[in-house]
Amino acid sequence: MSYALGIDVGGAKIAASVADSDGKIHHKIKVPTGNAVAQIIEAAHQAVAAASVSWDVITAAGVAIPGIYYAETGQVWAPNIPGWDHIPLRAELEAKLPARVVVDSDRAAYVLGEQWKGIAQGFPDVVFVAVGTGIGAGIITGGKLCRGAGDIAGAIGWFAVDPRKKEIYKQTGCLEAEAAGPAVARRAADLAARVPSRMLEMAGGCLTTITAEMVVEAARQNDEAARQALDQTVAYLAMGLANLVSLLNPQMVVLGGGLMQAGDLLLEPLRREVLEWAQPIAARQVRLELTRLGEDAGLLGAARLALEDHVSG
């Protein structure tokens, strides 16, 4: 049995745990992100102590970061973490931790985690799609992580899915503007301004404080405006998923991220719409599923990166 440390760095918190080579997670630790490098080191030591193992048995530490990892320079760029503007994270951590360190993007970690121990177990062609405040994808094709020439492959929030250009498309990308959490809230506010909706009350009478979470809650209570806001979002999101299917012909697309808390409402409509848009053979071959690992996918993927450095190619 070999062990690796998996660390998933988010904008708000850092999760860490020791995982064994069977993919079992031993005692998950969470700390606030704060001064991120110091907190990673803190979380790493806590996780190793909590797992009751010694650093000697840790093969390596895998770190998933919410941004871009530049494989050639070892640098990291993560817009949501203050100061992480091309910092040599790998070198900094290796100087302070008694283990080899492997870094990659959270997208990469999530798809690796899903393929290792999640619902996509063993499939050589898998895409993980995170839909939250943003939209991004981790891609494994032919068994290998797809990184792209500049390590930023998977920026599907920028998929062009509507020729009627809007100003916002230039800031977030077209698909993200139409299908991420903020788009759900924006649509719901537009609708709630025109038809009666319980969302207005949920938001304390203020349209601009309607959140995607409120929309989902209202939709569960059959609020018509909320349902419509979700339907209109599904219409765009399905176009993006269909594009992944037609281009990559994967066995599975795994959906995660904040908006997929409403996955039970969204999955069937998404499947129907993907069948309408995608290349028909690829559309019939692909399985569209919700993550069952949730945030553990990131921890497992980070550990997997550490255990099998070569997987990251």
Add this chain to the structure above:
Amino acid sequence: MSYALGIDVGGAKIAASVADSDGKIHHKIKVPTGNAVAQIIEAAHQAVAAASVSWDVITAAGVAIPGIYYAETGQVWAPNIPGWDHIPLRAELEAKLPARVVVDSDRAAYVLGEQWKGIAQGFPDVVFVAVGTGIGAGIITGGKLCRGAGDIAGAIGWFAVDPRKKEIYKQTGCLEAEAAGPAVARRAADLAARVPSRMLEMAGGCLTTITAEMVVEAARQNDEAARQALDQTVAYLAMGLANLVSLLNPQMVVLGGGLMQAGDLLLEPLRREVLEWAQPIAARQVRLELTRLGEDAGLLGAARLALEDHVSG
């Protein structure tokens, strides 16, 4: 020096030539497709004879087909060649030719050819996009051909790029319906019905006989309706190319196929529009270029498949 036979099977003709390991083509042969298997064998023998080499020095024969090659079963499906509905082409050819045979899709051959000896030479992340009566892509990511779970990766004619569904999208895919050769002709006919255009005369007074070639010719003569038809097509095509750029972050996208005969008119507008739509870093990193190999890319790619069987891995 080692040699391979490259054979590019099209709906109308079969091209064949011996290529050496430096990527030099020796005497290209063309025969009509007709009874395709018999004609491949005929073309193969002619090409070997024309190159003045013996079959003994031929490492293998690579065959590019206009359809799907199922790597697992060795079968071929090609809708434009009568009878090629899951035929065991590789086995049939190996039984009749004195060489090992390797088969793959023309998309795969074209991108391999461009990466081996074309403008994308040496790049590990390259997409070849053919825009003609249809639209399809060959993809190399991380140095490896992307095939997908069912060997049909690259079906970008099915990219969803306009949420306003049309009936035709279900037959050809959305992007192909809006951006392939027939779309150019259809748009031009619509426009020529409303404004004076020399295209009507070129088409013998009949709107429905306007072809994409006529549109391109008229556009070169500054015909306003023809220009507009191309502009509207570029708007959609750029969305599809931008989607490749955002998703795969390639060093280069190479454009070929019939419509790219008008590449000099289309390339700059396409580049501008891709910058508008794609993920900004990826959009600045990518080079969008026209093929300079033309149809030789298929022959070279087929030979490359034969020389380095493992590349197709």
